[in-house]
Amino acid sequence: MATADLIERMLAEPHASSASAIDALHTLLDDSTVEETSARLGIAEAAELLGQSPHTLRYYEREGLVRPSRNSSGYREYSAPHLRRLVFLIRMRVSGMTMSDLRHYVQLVERGVETMPERRQMMIDQRDRISRQLEELTLALATTDYKIRSYDGAP
Structure with a gap:
């Protein structure tokens, strides 16, 4: 494709x-x-x-x-x-990755396969940050839903 x-x-x-x-x-x-x-x-x-x-x-x-x-x-x-x-x-x-981290990542890619362990760790760290963001956004969504229900007269 x-x-x-x-x-x-x-x-x-x-x-x-x-x-x-x-x-x-x-x-x-x-x-x-x-x-x-x-x-x-x-x-x-x-x-x-x-x-x-x-x-x-x-x-x-x-x-x-x-x-x-x-x-x-x-x-x-x-x-x-x-x-x-x-x-x-x-x-x-x-997802919030900084430009500095992206520049570093691209430099690693351009250096070749020997940098794969460091690139993998960068992606693991980024996944952890994204997971945390998702948790925070889920709580923000729950808070928003609660407020919407409260405007409809629900406790």
Whole structure:
């Protein structure tokens, strides 16, 4: 399946936690399962596909997190690997990972397989932070539901 199709499927789901969206994300992030095509997207198309602004994609590039190639006219061209990296970066930012941690993670990736234990630990630490956030959001949702019920006359 093409990278663009997977991104569309993942973002089209009404709930990001749905099985279909998660399957699309897993397929997308698994380099071996995504069809590589010669199709490359310009910054506007890539930004639209990812639900981001071109400014955000340029920011990630300035930070050294993604390095799209340039065509003969000097315009950015985003290939499937660039799009996969951007999906990962966007999901990590949404989950609260700092830019400093993302820069460090990308540097580790670029150093190769010998950094896998450190990258794995970074992802374990991030998962722990996300789990804590989910617990806090669950309590916030319960508090909100309680207040809504109280406005309906329920104790």
